[in-house]
Amino acid sequence: MAGKRAIEMTINGKRCEGIVEPRLSLADFLRDHLGLTGTHLGCEQGVCGSCTVLFNGETIRSCLLLAVQADGAAILTVEGLAAMAGSGEGLHLIQQGFLEALGFQCGFCTPGFLMTTYELLNENPSPPEEEIRERLSGNLCRCTGYQNIVAAVLWAARRLREHLDR
Amino acid sequence: MKPAPFEYIAPESLEEALEALRQNIPDARLLAGGQSLMPLLNLRLIKPKIIIDLNRISGLNSIKEVSGRLSIGATTRQSSLERSQLVRERCPILAEATKHIGHAAIRHRGTIGGSLVHADPAAELPAVALALDAKLEVIRDGLSRAIPAEEFFIDYLTTALGPEEILRAVFFPVLRPSTGYAVEELTRRHGDFAIAGVATAVDLDGEAKIAGARIALFGVAPTAVRARRAEAALKGQKPEADVIRYAATLLDDALDPPSDIHASGAYRKHVAAVLTVRALERAFQVCQKRGA
Numbered sequence: 001m002a003g004k005r006a007i008e009m010t011i012n013g014k015r016c017e018g019i020v021e022p023r024l025s026l027a028d029f030l031r032d033h034l035g036l037t038g039t040h041l042g043c044e045q046g047v048c049g050s051c052t053v054l055f056n057g058e059t060i061r062s063c064l065l066l067a068v069q070a071d072g073a074a075i076l077t078v079e080g081l082a083a084m085a086g087s088g089e090g091l092h093l094i095q096q097g098f099l100e101a102l103g104f105q106c107g108f109c110t111p112g113f114l115m116t117t118y119e120l121l122n123e124n125p126s127p128p129e130e131e132i133r134e135r136l137s138g139n140l141c142r143c144t145g146y147q148n149i150v151a152a153v154l155w156a157a158r159r160l161r162e163h164l165d166r
Numbered sequence: 167m168k169p170a171p172f173e174y175i176a177p178e179s180l181e182e183a184l185e186a187l188r189q190n191i192p193d194a195r196l197l198a199g200g201q202s203l204m205p206l207l208n209l210r211l212i213k214p215k216i217i218i219d220l221n222r223i224s225g226l227n228s229i230k231e232v233s234g235r236l237s238i239g240a241t242t243r244q245s246s247l248e249r250s251q252l253v254r255e256r257c258p259i260l261a262e263a264t265k266h267i268g269h270a271a272i273r274h275r276g277t278i279g280g281s282l283v284h285a286d287p288a289a290e291l292p293a294v295a296l297a298l299d300a301k302l303e304v305i306r307d308g309l310s311r312a313i314p315a316e317e318f319f320i321d322y323l324t325t326a327l328g329p330e331e332i333l334r335a336v337f338f339p340v341l342r343p344s345t346g347y348a349v350e351e352l353t354r355r356h357g358d359f360a361i362a363g364v365a366t367a368v369d370l371d372g373e374a375k376i377a378g379a380r381i382a383l384f385g386v387a388p389t390a391v392r393a394r395r396a397e398a399a400l401k402g403q404k405p406e407a408d409v410i411r412y413a414a415t416l417l418d419d420a421l422d423p424p425s426d427i428h429a430s431g432a433y434r435k436h437v438a439a440v441l442t443v444r445a446l447e448r449a450f451q452v453c454q455k456r457g458a
Contacts, residue, residue, distance in 0.1 A: 003173065022174030022217065023207075044167040045205035052271055058245070059271040064204040068174055069219060116271065137356040138269025 007071040011036070012080030020067045027051045029067035030077060038078040038111050042140070049139035052112040053077050059119045078111040081118060093163060094118055094156040103152030105143035112139045117153050125161055129154070169207035176219040180226065183218055184306060184332060190216050191329050197221070198241050198280035201272050226334070227277075231256060236338045240279025244291075245270070247278060256340045259298070259347035259367055263290040266349060269357045279333045282318070285325050285389065288359040290349065292319055293390040297365045297382035300338045306331040319389040345369050346453025348445040351385070352437050354428065360385040361429045362437040364393075368405070368449045376400045379413075379446070386423040386438045393417050396442065405450040414442040 008017045011034065018033045025044075030036040030053070042048035044063045051062040054076035081092040094117050097103065104110045113136065120127055120135045127135070132153045133146070141149060177183040187194055193215035197203055206212045220226060220241055227241040229250050236257050238247070247253050247264045254261050267273055267281070267290055281291040282302065295302070295315040302313045304327055318326050327333060341347065351363030362385045371377040379400040381393040396413040403409045423434035 005174075021171065023169040023171055025168075025204075025208075028168075044208050046201060046272065049269070049271065055274075058274040060275050061201075061271055063208065064200050064275065066174070066200075066204075066217075066219075068176075069200075069221065119270070134356050135270065138271055 005068060007068055009070050009072060010074045012075070012077060012083065018067065022066060022068050024067045025063050026053070026055075026065045026067050026070050026075070027062035029070075030062065030075075033067075036077055036079050040108055040111050042108065042112075047140070048109070048112070049116065050109050050112040052115045052139065054115060054119065059116055076115070076118075078114055081114060092118075093159045094121070094153075097152040097154075097156030097159065098149070101148050101152035101155050103144065103149045104141075109139060109141045109143075113141070113149060117156065120153070121157055121160055125164070126157060127153075167208055170210055170213040172207075172214055173216040174219065175216065176222045178222050178224065180223055180305065180332065180334065183220060183223060184330070186216070186218050187332065188307070188330050190218075194218055196283075196332065198283075199243065199276040200280075201268065201276040202280065202284045202286070220332070229253060231340065232337075234340055236260075236340055238278055238336050238338065240333045240335060241277045242279070244273035244276045244278065244281070248273065257298075257338045259294055259341065259349065259365065260291075260338065262347065263294045263349045263365060266290050266351055266353075266360070266363070267357075272357075278336060282336060283325060283327055283333055285319055285323050286359075287322060287387060287389055288363070288385040289390075290351070290360070290363065290365065290384065293363065293365045293382040293384040294349070295336065295338070296390045296392060297367055297380045298338050298341075299380075300336055302333055303335045303337065304328070304331040305334045310334065312337070316392070322388040341367065342369065344453060344456050346449035346451070346456065348448040348452065350441040350445040350448070352441060362386050362423070362434045362441060364438065364441045364445045366442075366445045366449050368400075368446065368453055370405065370450070370453050374404065376403050376405055376409075379449075381442060381446075383417065383421070383438050383442070386421045386434050388422075391421070393442065395419065400446075405446070405453075407447075410443055410446045410450075413446070414439045417442060 030039050040050040042050035046061045046064045053062045195214040197219045227239045230237045244264050300315045347367045349365045351360040366381045368379045369377040384390045395416040399413045423431040425431040
């Protein structure tokens with residue numbers, strides 16, 4: 001067995017440590033070592049987008065990054081979203097939007113969509129539908145047909161703008 | 167769906183990385199952005215004994231202009247190419263090509279060097295490198311050599327990079343402000359691998375005739391390929407519709423596209439010709455606009 005090594009990183013603002021095999025993905029570290037099971041693993045080959053998290057402020061596939069590569073990094077997962085400003089009733093407004101617009105059915109892909117949307121709305125608070133569809137093209141959903149997901153993002157974008165204006 | 171066990175090192179200098187590579191031939195794999203390597207590991211299609219992570223080497227990810235050329239470090243992220251003001255001004259075709267690569271989350275990790283060395287025949291950056299006659303600087307044991315793109319891409323996922331060598335940087339020519347360019351591709355959905363694609367850069371002379379056209383096709387052969395006959399047919403002509411359409415009929419010889427579940431070889435060939443017309447038309451428009 002390849003030598004284990006100690007790593008530490010900041011996850012959702014909290015310092016976390018672990019001792020891991022080099023082959024462990026960041027996704028498995030989050031889920032199996034830290035119990036942060038909000039990040040979902042669909043394909044484990046970078047296609048489906050379910051495992052999307054923010055790595056030093058940018059979306060990445062956590063199935064395609066080794067946990068050892070994230071040593072020293074700042075990670076934001078779906079668990080961190082709810083705790084942020086712009087939250088209401090324990091949910092981030094983006095999560096609220098998916099609830100309001102029925103932007104999910106089985107919910108498996110949802111954490112990835114939420115993190116992708118979070119980055120999109122940080123970059124552009126008023127994305128047109130075309131931009132939303134292009135950005136979300138890296139996340140696969142087998143239930144919704146995407147229509148309600150796009151509606152959810154538009155809802156969230158509107159509410160986040162109102163929230164910022166206040 | 168978990169990689170087989172491997173040792174992992176993350177050297178902080180290129181010298182260290184080269185030494186580790188030399189000592190571990192042929193059991194080592196270099197890790198750049200990991201957007202192609204990690205799926206191969208996860209699926210256990212490859213089982214290297216050691217992974218040498220290049221991401222902690224400083225200075226390997228810079229974009230600089232050096233005597234008329236753009237020097238781009240191997241671990242420069244695709245998203246950096248997209249955003250770089252220098253790239254947009256000096257070699258804008260690179261920024262345009264990069265937008266077609268996967269999705270934002272892929273481009274945040276994926277690197278220019280990884281894309282070139284992986285040499286997927288449907289990838290955009292190898293085609294741009296080929297169209298612009300980029301040079302790839304590879305290093306081993308203190309020795310460096312510059313390989314022209316034309317000689318670098320040998321076959322399907324196969325390059326001229328030696329087992330002891332690491333790609334350090336890629337040199338692209340700075341495009342003239344008046345150079346027109348375009349990248350066109352057909353995909354089922356945004357970010358999918360291209361069924362077929364084309365990258366082109368064109369120049370007009372003082373009489374508005376074609377001084378030169380560079381055309382590289384991707385997704386239609388074991389590597390990206392230059393459409394030399396089409397390029398030759400365009401030279402000296404006015405960039406008119408029938409000239410462009412005729413040039414696009416000359417692609418055939420070079421192409422041997424594979425048939426798969428996404429498209430038949432014949433369809434890919436047809437699409438390559440259609441996209442070549444579109445790309446050339448748009449490139450000449452850009453040319454006329456930028457030259458005006």
